[in-house]
Amino acid sequence: MKNRLPLIVIASLITIVIIVWMQPKIESTKPDASLPSCSKIMQCLNAPGEWQSKLPFCPAMLAPYTVRQHAIKTGKWGYALNYEGCVERSIVPPSFDVATKFGNNGLAKVQKNSKWGYINLKGEEIVKLYFDEIGDFDHGLVPAKANGKWTYFNAQGNPALQARFEAVSGIWSSGLAAVQENGKWGYIDLKGETVVAPTYERAADFRSGLAKVESDGKWGIIDTRGTVLLPALYDVIFSVTPEAVAPGGGGAPELLLVAANDRFGYFDIVTPAGGGKEIREIIPVLLHEAVKIRRDNNGAVQIYLADAKSTLSEDIGMGEKTSVKGWFYLDGHSEKLRFDENGKAQLWRRGEWFYITKVGRLVK
Numbered sequence: 001m002k003n004r005l006p007l008i009v010i011a012s013l014i015t016i017v018i019i020v021w022m023q024p025k026i027e028s029t030k031p032d033a034s035l036p037s038c039s040k041i042m043q044c045l046n047a048p049g050e051w052q053s054k055l056p057f058c059p060a061m062l063a064p065y066t067v068r069q070h071a072i073k074t075g076k077w078g079y080a081l082n083y084e085g086c087v088e089r090s091i092v093p094p095s096f097d098v099a100t101k102f103g104n105n106g107l108a109k110v111q112k113n114s115k116w117g118y119i120n121l122k123g124e125e126i127v128k129l130y131f132d133e134i135g136d137f138d139h140g141l142v143p144a145k146a147n148g149k150w151t152y153f154n155a156q157g158n159p160a161l162q163a164r165f166e167a168v169s170g171i172w173s174s175g176l177a178a179v180q181e182n183g184k185w186g187y188i189d190l191k192g193e194t195v196v197a198p199t200y201e202r203a204a205d206f207r208s209g210l211a212k213v214e215s216d217g218k219w220g221i222i223d224t225r226g227t228v229l230l231p232a233l234y235d236v237i238f239s240v241t242p243e244a245v246a247p248g249g250g251g252a253p254e255l256l257l258v259a260a261n262d263r264f265g266y267f268d269i270v271t272p273a274g275g276g277k278e279i280r281e282i283i284p285v286l287l288h289e290a291v292k293i294r295r296d297n298n299g300a301v302q303i304y305l306a307d308a309k310s311t312l313s314e315d316i317g318m319g320e321k322t323s324v325k326g327w328f329y330l331d332g333h334s335e336k337l338r339f340d341e342n343g344k345a346q347l348w349r350r351g352e353w354f355y356i357t358k359v360g361r362l363v364k
Contacts, residue, residue, distance in 0.1 A: 036061045038086040044121075045081070045091065059106020062121050066102045069094055079108070079121075092123035105155050109134060118142070118157070126157040135170035139190060143168045150179075152192070161192035173206040174224050185213070187226075196226035208254075209277055210269070212237055221256070221279060229279045230267065234258040242301065243294035255282075255301070257290055264290050268301065283337070284345055284356050 044058035062081065069080040071094035078094035079102070081087055098111035107118045107126055117129035127134070133145040141152045141160050149164035167180040176187040176195055186198030187206075196203075202214040210221050213232065220232030230237070238257040256267040256279065265285030270278040282301050294302050336348045345356045354362035 038083075041081075041083055041086050045087070059102075059121060060104050063102040063104055063106055066091070066121065068099050068101070077110075079123075091121060092119065103137060105137060105140075107137070107155060109136070116144070126155070127153050128157070135168075138170065139172040141172070141190070143170045161188075163188070163192050169203075169205055171205045174209050176206055176211075176224060178203040178205060178211075187211070187224075195224070196222065207239075208269075218260075223277055229277060230256070230258075234260045234285075240293070243292075253295070253299075255293065258285060259290075260285050263287060266293065266301070281345070282339075286337075286356075 040057075040061065044055060044062055047055050047058065065081055065083040066079050067082050069078045069090060069092075070076075071078070074094065076094040077096045077099035078090060079092040079099065080090045096110040096112050097114075098109075100109045102108040102121065106121050110117060110119055110129065112129050114132075115129045116131045116134040117125055118127040118134075120126050127142065127144065131144040131146045135143040137155065140155055142155075143150050143152055149166070150168045151162075151164055152160045152168075154160045163179075165179040165181060166183070169178040171177060172190065175189055178185055179188050179198070181198045184198040185200045185203035186194060187196040187203065189195050200213040200215055201217070204212040206224060209224055210229070211223075212219055213222055214220075215232040218232040219234050219237045220228060221230035221237065222228055236259045239254050240257045241254050254269060256269065258265055258267065263285045264287040265281065266283040268280050268282050270280055272278055338346050338348075340346055346353045347356050347362060348354075349362070352364075354364060357363060
C-alpha cells in the first residue's frame, strides 16, 4: 500500500494538470451567449412586410453579419448574410453600382443608374433611388438632393422637413444643422424651423454649443440661439487645448486662438453660473505669433514665450519671463502685459501702466 501511494498522488496531479490545461479549450468551444440564436435569425429573414416595425430587433441583429457581395460577371453589388454556424446566404441580389455598409438602423446607401437611395436588409427601397446626392443618417434624418435642392428624410423613407435648401451640412450638433438659403448660411432645428437666420457667408457645425460663422470675410462665434459671442473680426479662429499644470490632470478646458492683421490673441470660453456661454479676452490680439500656453491649478492661464523670440524684448532675462505667474511679455520696447484683480489687461509702456480697450487703444 505504501508503494502505491506515490503512484496515486502522481496520477492525481496528472489528472489535475490535464483538467486545467483542457479547461480553456472546453470553454472556448462553448457558444457565445451574446450572439442571437439561429431561430431568431431565421425569424427575421422569413418575416413578412413591415418587419422592421413588427420585429424591431431584426435590423440591429442582422446588420453586423451582413457583407457586400460582388458579381464578377456583371460588376454589380449586393449583400449576403454571413452568420457562422447558422446561415450563409444571399439576401439582396447583386444589382447596384455602389453598395455601402448597413447601419444599425438596418438601412444601406446604394446607387443604381447614377441615382442614390437607401434599402433595407430585404432589398426594399426605403428612400427611393431617385436622388442625385444623398448623405448619411444622423439623428434619424438623412439629407438628399434632387433637382438642385436638398431636403431631409426619416428612416421610414418619409419627408421629414418641408423646406428645400441650396446646401446642407448634413450633421446635427446641439440639435441644429447648418443650411444655405439664397446664398447665405443659417441653422435649423430637427423640426425644420429656422433658429439662426441665414445671414452668414459660411457656417461651421456647432461644437459644445458654439459655432464659427463668417461675415464679410471675417470669422466670429455664435451660440445656439444665434447670439454673437465673438464679433466677426478675425481672419481665423482655432480651438486649442492648453497644457494642464498638474500631472495627470487631463485635458484643460479649451481656449480660442484668434488671428487678425498678422497678430494673435487668446480668448477663454466661460460657463457662467446662470448657464450659457461667454467668451472673454485674456490676451489681446497683439502677439506677433502664437505661443505655448497652459492653465494653472486654479484655471488661470499662463503664457510662455521662450520659443517666441519675435515677441520678446531684448532686455528680459530668460528666467524672469516664466517665473512670474500671471505676467505676459509682448514685442519690443520693454513692454509687458498683466491682468489686474478684475481680470482687465494692462500694458507696461515707457514706465507706465495702461489699460487696453477692446479696440486696442491705451488708456490710463
